[in-house]
Amino acid sequence: MIEGVEKVACVGSGLVGQGWAALYTLKGYDVILQDLAEETLTNAVKRTHHHIDVLVEAGLGVEPDIAKKRITTTTSLEEALDGADFVTESVYESLEVKCPLYAQMDEIAPKNVVFASSTSGYMMSEINRDMKKHPERAIVAHPWNPVHLVPLVELSPSPETSKEAIDITYKLMEDIGRVTVVLKKEASGFIANRISVALWREALDLVNRGIASVEDVDKAIMAGPGIRWAMMGPYLTYHLGGGKGGIKYLMDHIGVKKQEWLKDMAQWTEFPESVKAKAVDGVNDMVGDMSLEELEAWRDQNLID
Ligand SMILES: NC(=O)c1ccc[n+]([C@@H]2O[C@H](COP(=O)([O-])OP(=O)(O)OC[C@H]3O[C@@H](n4cnc5c(N)ncnc54)[C@H](O)[C@@H]3O)[C@@H](O)[C@H]2O)c1
Numbered sequence: 001m002i003e004g005v006e007k008v009a010c011v012g013s014g015l016v017g018q019g020w021a022a023l024y025t026l027k028g029y030d031v032i033l034q035d036l037a038e039e040t041l042t043n044a045v046k047r048t049h050h051h052i053d054v055l056v057e058a059g060l061g062v063e064p065d066i067a068k069k070r071i072t073t074t075t076s077l078e079e080a081l082d083g084a085d086f087v088t089e090s091v092y093e094s095l096e097v098k099c100p101l102y103a104q105m106d107e108i109a110p111k112n113v114v115f116a117s118s119t120s121g122y123m124m125s126e127i128n129r130d131m132k133k134h135p136e137r138a139i140v141a142h143p144w145n146p147v148h149l150v151p152l153v154e155l156s157p158s159p160e161t162s163k164e165a166i167d168i169t170y171k172l173m174e175d176i177g178r179v180t181v182v183l184k185k186e187a188s189g190f191i192a193n194r195i196s197v198a199l200w201r202e203a204l205d206l207v208n209r210g211i212a213s214v215e216d217v218d219k220a221i222m223a224g225p226g227i228r229w230a231m232m233g234p235y236l237t238y239h240l241g242g243g244k245g246g247i248k249y250l251m252d253h254i255g256v257k258k259q260e261w262l263k264d265m266a267q268w269t270e271f272p273e274s275v276k277a278k279a280v281d282g283v284n285d286m287v288g289d290m291s292l293e294e295l296e297a298w299r300d301q302n303l304i305d
Pocket of ligand 1: 011
């Protein structure tokens with residue numbers, strides 16, 4: 001555990017909040033899950049227990065029963081923040097929900113308490129706009145789904161975020177076993193979602209133009225670049241692709257041809273409506289009778305393996 005943090009308030013207990021709660025409690029932090037309704041919280045605790053068991057079975061944690069006892073719940077924001085040293089916010093992806101919440105938390109919590117948002121794409125300078133007292137304590141800490149199994153967390157400070165808030169968040173993320181990256185400048189979508197969306201645009205276009213099926217696009221990524229991406233990103237991949245001349249050779253010679261492909265690739269700045277039906281039909285064909293639960297269990301087991 002890191003100095004100064006014993007209790008974490010997980011505000012918003014949906015899919016993402018549950019993953020965070022499992023990671024924190026297994027590392028010894030007390031967690032208070034906060035949400036709008038008791039029923040939501042009951043389900044969240046059940047799901048968090050499940051994630052704890054999955055992590056322990058995978059050898060990624062010990063003493064699940066003790067971890068489970070570290071979870072409490074409340075529907076009251078005041079109660080959630082009472083005694084919390086750190087806040088992980090995972091409420092709906094909407095500024096109408098997040099902005100007033102940050103303003104309210106800013107009124108309630110002592111100034112040293114850091115607020116970290118799980119937002120998938122908003123910049124902290126958008127979320128913190130109504131924080132009147134201490135906007136410097138707010139930062140984005142964007143996880144990847146499923147949060148308890150995928151290690152990446154992207155930290156995106158606003159221009160106002162203090163060095164202390166960045167340091168505490170970084171240390172906490174590393175302590176709960178995350179691989180943490182820090183943006184040098186704000187950008188919506190951060191690093192990995194921007195790259196994912198560029199890939200998604202091309203995946204949709206390949207199917208839309210009848211070049212490949214949904215199943216083959218997925219297969220091509222999974223059995224090809226996906227395997228390498230699990231251990232190295234595009235820069236190191238291309239460095240090794242350049243042979244003895246490395247990345248420079250690749251960019252000067254082999255990469256020249258890639259420039260021609262750019263001209264033939266999707267240039268959309270909005271996803272056309274026409275791509276939706278083909279994507280949905282293709283995915284339905286691909287998954288067949290498998291239920292969402294079966295697919296999630298299959299994915300999680302593969303991630304662990
Ligand atoms: N689902 C993903 O793959 C994913 C991945 C990374 C980040 N995120 C981000 O994490 C956040 C949460 O996403 P999710 O998938 O868990 O959503 P979700 O809909 O599963 O959960 C959101 C929860 O927040 C609660 N909530 C809404 N307003 C609230 C409020 N004012 N106070 C307390 N609780 C409130 C809801 O009742 C709900 O339980 C979003 O910002 C999302 O962009 C999602």
